[in-house]
Amino acid sequence: QEPSPDNERALHTSFHQLILEQSSLIEAGLELQERHRVCLATPHACAVAWPEPGQGEEHPSYSSASLQVLASMPSRTIGRSLGAIISQYCNRTARLRRRSSRPPLQQLCRTARPSLHQYDLDTDPTRATLEEKRCLLVKELLSLSPSQCSHMLLTMPLSLAEKRILRRQLSGQEGPLRQRTHHWLPSLFCGWSKVCIVLGCRGLWYRLLSLLRAVQPWHYALKQIGGRFGSSVLSYFLFLKTLLMLNFFSFFILLAFVVVLQALYPPASASPQPFTGLELLTGAGYFSHSLLYYGYYSNVTLNDPCTSSPKGSVCPLAPPLLPYNLPLAYLFSVGVSFLITCVLLVYSVSRSFRESVGSSPGDLAIKVFCAWDFKVIQRRSVKLQCENICTQLKELLVEQRSRSHSQSHCQCLRRCVVVLLAWVLALGSASGCVLALHYCLQHMHMEQQAWGSGRWQQESILLVLPLVVSLFNALMPHLYNLLAMWEKQDSPVTQVYVAVIRNLTLKTMVLILLCYQWLSRSITCSTECWETCVGQDLYRFMMMDFIFTLLDMLFGELIWRLILEKRLKTKQRPEFDIARNVLELIYGQTLTWLGILFAPLLPAVQMLKLLLLFYIKKTSLMRNCQSPSKPWQASRMSTMFITLLCFPSFLGAAAFLSYTIWSVQPSETCGPFRGLETIYESGKRWVLVLEKSNPNITWFTWFYQHLLENTCLLFFMSMALIAMIYFNIQVVRGRQRVICLLQEQIANEGEDKVFLIQKLHSVYEQRHR
Amino acid sequence: GAMGGSASLIPRDLLGEYQELTFLSKQEILLAYKRFSELLPKEERENACSVRVPKSQILTLPELRANPFQHRICHVFSTSETRDDSMSFEDFLDMLSVFSDSATSDIKSHYAFRIFDFDEDGTLDRKDLEQLVNCLTGQGEESRLSSAEMEQLIKNILEESDIDKDGTINLSEFQHVVSRSPDFASSFKIVL
Secondary structure, three states: OOOOHHHHHHHHHHHHHHEEEEEEEHOOOOOOEEEEOOOOOOOOHHHOOOOOOOOOOOOOOOOOHHHHHHOHHHHHHHHOOHHHHHHHHHHHHHHHHOOOOOOOOHHHHHHOOOOOOOOOOOOOOOOOOOOHHHHHHHHHHHHOOOHHHHHHHHOOOOOHHHHHHHHHHHHHHHHHHHHHHHHOHHHHHHHHHHHHHHHHHHHHHHHHHHHHHOOOOOOHHHHHHHHHHOHHHHHHHHHHHHHHHHHHHHHHHHHHHHHHHHHOOOOOOOOOOOOOOOOHHHHOOOOOOOOOOOHHHOOOOOOOOHHHOOOOOOOOOEEEEOOOOOHHHHHHHHHHHHHOOOOHHHHHHHHHHHOOOOOOOOOOOHHHHOOOOOOOOOHHHHHOOOHHHHHHHHHHHHHHHHHHHHHHHHHHHHHHHHHHHHHHHHHHHHHHHHHHHHHHHHHHHHHHHOOOOOOHHHHHHHHHHHHHHHHHHHHHHHHHHHHHHOOOOHHHHHHHHHHHHHHHHHHHHHHHHHHHHOOOOOOOOOOOOOOHHHHHHHHHHHHHHHHHHHHHHHHHHHHHHHHHHOOOOOOOOOOOOOOHHHHHHHHHHHHHHHHHOOOOOHHHHHHHHHHHHHHHHHHHHHHHHHHOOOOOOHHHHHHHHEEEEEEEEHHHHHHHHHHHHHHHHHHHOOOOOOOOOOOHHHHHHHHHHHHHHHHHHHHHHHHHHHHHHHHHHHHHHHHHHHHHHHHHHHHHHHHHHHHHHHHHHHHHHHHHHHHHHHHHHHHHHHOOO | OOOHHHHHHHHHHHHHHHHHHHOOOOOOOOOOHHHHHHHOOOOHHHHHHHHHHHHHHHHOOOHHHHHHHHHHHHHHHHOOOOOOOOOHHHHHHHOOOOOOOOHHHHHHHHHHHHHOOOOOOEEOOOHHHHHHHHHHHOHHHHHHOHHHHHHHHHHHHHHHHHHOOOEEEEEEHHHHHHOOOOHHHHHHOOOO
C-alpha cells in the first residue's frame, strides 16, 4: 500500500538500519545491471563530484558500493531515470489531489522532498518495477479531474511512447466507469455531461488556435531572419508586427463607423482641386477636402432628408427610422479605438513583465545555460554566435576580475566628470535642436508671405518643417553614438539604456513643442479649418519620417557596406542598430495616435507604411548587415520597448487627445463639431436629448452626472490602483525573503548530505576491515 | 496541397492523440510528418509512423545541421532499444514538442538539463560544464577559453548555482537557475 508521510518518520530515524539493510542486498548482487532504456551512471563521474569541504586535499576514492548508493540518490536519479520521473510525478499528482490550500511552511520540508520509499536502489529486483510504478501513477491520475489529468500528462517529461501507454491505461480504466454513470442519479449524469462539455469546448478552442496559427503572416520570413540573426534582430520585426495589429484595430473601427458612412453620404462641398503627384507627399491639394481629414466630415445626422432645409422651417418629410448621428459616431469611434488600444497595450506590457522579471544580468551561470539560441541555423551564423559567446564570457570574466580590484579615487573622479559632461552635451544638443525648430517656425511665418503665391511654392514651403525635424531625428542618434564611444560605459546593456534615454528625450521634446504649436494655433492655415491643417501636418511628418528611414537605410547600410567591401576591403559589415530602429517605430506610432482625431484614415497610412517597411528592412538586412556582436537580452529589451510604447508614447497621445476634446474650441465652419464650444459638448448634448426623449432611463444620466463628470471617482480609482501596486510590491518582497530562507535550508541539507556520505563510507570501510 | 495529402496518412485518432499529448498544433504535426517522411527513402514513406530514421539522416535537417548540441539532442530524444540514436516519428514529435513555442518552461529546462548532462549521471559536474562551455564557444582554436579562464568560469558557475554545495548541479538547482532568466524559453526553440 501507499506509504503516508507519517510512516516516513520511522524511516528517517533508522537510517543506519536502512543502510545496513540495503548494503547487504547490494553485496549479494553487486553486478552493475544494464538499466532498461536508460544509460548507466559511471562510478568515475560520481568520484569527481565530491570535493572535500574546507580542505584542499584530494577526496578519497569511495568503494563501488557507496558509489552505487550515491548514484541512486533521488536528486540524481530524477535527472536521468524513467522510473524516477514516473515516481516523482506520482508524488506531485498525489500532492495536487491532497492539498486544498497552500501548506504551512513547517510541513514544506517533508512534502517537498521525494519520498524515500519510492526511490529504491535500482539494483534490487524485488522492489517496485517500472510496471508497478506506472500503475501507481495511473491510479493517482485517475483521481484527478479530466482537465487536470490531461494537463499533467501533457507536462510530464516523458517520451511520447510512454505517454501513450499511460493514456491507454487511463482510458481503459475510465471506459467502464463512464458506462456505469448512465444508470446513476441525474446529479452524477450532470457531472459526466459537464466533463463532455469541457472536453468539447477544449477541442473547439484547440481548433480555433490552430486556425489562428494557420493565418500567421510572415512565418517563414521571420524564421529566416531568426535563423540568421538570432532573437535580438527578430525582436524588432516582432515589434513591427505588434504595431501593425494595433493599427489594424483602430483602422477597422474608424472605417466601419465613420469613414464608410461618410463616403456613402458625401457632403455638398466645393469642387476638389486637380490631382497632382505632390499630394502624396504634402497631403494637401486634392486631399484637403477628402475623407482623409477632419474637415470633410459633416455635423448632421446622415440619413436625415431634412438636413438641407433651412433652420426653423418645418420639415414636410418624415424623420428617418435609423438616424445616424455622425458627430457622435466620430467622437465615440475615436474614444473606443483608443480604449481598445489601451487595453491591448496594458495586456502586452503585463505579459512581457511577467515573462521578463528576472535577476541581475551579469550572472555567469545564467549566461552559460541560456546563451545558446537554438533558432540560429545557418552555419556561418552559428560560428558567429560561438565567437560572440566566447567574447562575452571573456569580457564578463575580465570584468569580474577587475571588480575585485577597487578603482582609485582619481579614476573615479575622472569617470564622473566624463559622464556628467557627456550628459550635459546630450541634453544641451537636444535643447539646441528644439530652439532651432522654434526659430524655424517663427521664421517660416514671415517667409510664407515673402514667397510667391504659386501653388508649388506654397506647398513646398510646408515641407520645410518636417524636413528639419526628420533631419534632426536622423543625425542626432549618430552624435549620441559618438558621445557613447567617448564615454566608454562598462556594460553594453547600460550603453543601450543610455542611448535609448537620450534619443527618447530628443524626440519627446520635439513632439511637445509641436503639440504646443498646434494647439495654440500659431500656425497660419491656408484653409479656415485648423484641424485639417494639423492633420495635414501630421501626414507630412509621417511621410518625411518614412522617406528619411529609407534614405538612412540606403546610406547607413547599403552604401556603407559597399565602402567597407570595395574601398576598405574588410570583411566587416554594418550592424543593425536595433534600439534606434525601434525608437523610430515608436515615434511613427506616436504621430499616428496624435493624429487620429484630425485625420481618421491615418492608421491606414501607418499600416501601409509598416508593411512596406517590413519588406524593405528585411531585404536590406539580408543583403547588407551582419549579426550583432554585442549581447542583447531580447526579453528584457522587448519589455522595455513595449513599456516605452505604452507610457510616454500612448499616454502622451491620450493626454493630447483628452485636452483637445475637453478644452479646445473646434473651428466654426468645418468638421463634425462646428459651432460647439468644445468637442465634448456634443456628448453632453446627446445625454440631455436622451434624458428628454425617454424619461425612463434616468439611471443613465445619473450615472453620467455623478460618476463620469465627478472627479471624486477618478480620485478613488487612483487610490485603489496605488494600493494594489503597493500590495503587489509587498507580496513580491515577502516571496523573495522566503526564497532566501529556503536557499539557506537547502545549503544546510547539503551539509547533512556530505556528512551522511562520509559516515556511509566509514561504515563500509569498517565492514571491509 | 501537400499538407492535405499527408493528412490522410496519419490516422485521425492518432493525430488527435498526438495533439493531446504534445504541445504541437495540428498543422505543426502534419508539417513534421512531411519533413520526417522526406528523410526516408521512397519505399518506406508509406508507413513513416513506425520506421526509425538513422541518426546520420536526422542530422541532415537544416535545423540541426549546424547545432553544436546535435548529437546530444538525438541521444536524449531517441527511444531506440539498440542505443544507436535513431529516431522514430514519435521521438521526432517529442523533440519538436519540447522545442515548440507553447512548451512550458519546466519541461524545457528538464530536457535542457538532460542535453547538457554529457556523461548522463544525473548531475552537471565539472566535466559536463567544461564540455558545455566548449560546445558554446565553438571548435576553433581562437575561440576557446584558456584553462585558467575555464577554471574561473566553472568556479563562478558552481558558486552561483550549486546551492547545496556538493560540487555538482542537479536538476532542481539547474531549473532554479534557469527560471530566473527570461530569455531561456525564447532561446530554447526550434521551429520547422
